[in-house]
Amino acid sequence: MQAGDKLTFLLSLVPYLIERDRVSVTEVAEHFKVAPQQIRDAVSLIAVSGVPGETTTYQSEDLFDIAWDDFLDNDQIVLTNQVAIDDSPRFSAREASALIAGLQYLSALPENADRSAIASLTSKLSRGASAVPSQVAVEGSETDATLALIRESVAAGVQLRFDYLGSRGQSESRNVDPLRVESIDADWYLRGWCHLREAVRTFRLDRISNPVVTSEPMSHNPADVPLPDTLFEPSPDDLVVTIDVASAAEPLLADYIPDGAQRSERDGRVRTSVRVSHYHGLKRLIASMPGVATVIEPAEAREAVARWAAEGAARYR
Structure with missing residues (x-):
């Protein structure tokens, strides 16, 4: 083994041993695909390695150490002193x-x-970690079953079929090659190659019903299809709405603001325009930014948002 290869091997071996309280020479040799004697020689070298202390001389605590009886009699490796590793910063x-x-x-x-x-x-x-981390879990949601089927589709390399409720309220059956799943706030979106439209499309998971993993192979995968950075792509049928929004919140609407949109700022608020596929989507967007964004025009957009807000408030009476 060349000097460079030997150094690389030792740098890999030390963290491997640190991660295990006790491991046999045979197991380590099988993991690194080397002879057992090479492991024994490396461990013997580690045991005389370390970092000099403040006096620039080596004391016993400045060297790695192992349980020698276990090593010599049982061919077991147990690190009993670790150098420098313990001094490195750890996550809380x-x-x-x-x-x-x-x-x-x-x-x-x-x-x-x-x-x-x-x-x-x-x-x-x-x-x-410096202490035992708290037990945490990501809360499940209504879309978990759909996410599981999307994962299964990707793993098997086959298309996903589902019924989709479009922005105009129409339902269509789609065959899709899943490419990416993204979330904005509480909403999840699937981006995939739609075989019906023969193009990349974005689907909201809560509008997907009856998802089924098919046996038809995917014809597109993420490596083949360049996906735009923005989640929402403009359409000739989009509705353009003028809004006022707090200047600090304007970046949150970047995906909705069309290129070349006029913009003016006054008293910490920005007047600009956003594009939406329908007023239902606009209602959800404004509702997610209460007190931050206000619809200015057209009048039917203001009316749609105001009516939806009033109907929601009436449920609390």
Whole structure:
């Protein structure tokens, strides 16, 4: 083994041993696909390695150490002293919990159908935190069953068939090659190649019904189809609505504001325009930004939002 290869091997071996309380020489040799004697030689070298202390001399606590009786008599490797590794910054229990929750969220997305790497990282975060992370879980939702079928479709490389309620209230059967799942606030969207439209389309998961994993192979996958950065693509049929919005909240509407839209700012509010496929979508958009965004024109847009808000308020009387 060349010097460079030997160094790379040692740099891989040390964290492998640190992650395990006890491991046999045979198991380590099988993992790294080397001879058992090479593992024994490497462990003996690790045991005389370390970082010099403040006096620039090596004391016993400055060196790695192993349980020598176990090593010599039982061919078992147990690190009893770790150098420098323990001095490195660690995530707090709260930080590790937040990261683990994020990883659980990622594991639910269909593009992460092979979740072994995520599971491994979650385990490392749990072991490497400064304290035991809190038990956390991502709350389930009504769309979980659909997400599970999308994952199954991607893993099997086959199309997904479902009935979709369009923006105009019409229902159509679609065959789709799932490409990506994204969320905005509480809403989930599937972006995929629609075989009916022969183009990329975006589908809201709560408008999907009767999803079925088919046996028909996908003809498009994420590597083949460039997806735009924005979730919503303009359409000639879009409705343009003028709104006032707090300047700090304007970036939240970036996907809805058309290119070249006129913009004016006064007293911390911005007047601009957004495009929506129908007024029902506009109602949901404005409702998600109470007190932050106001519809200015056209009059029918203001009326649609005001009527919807009044009907909602009436339910609380």
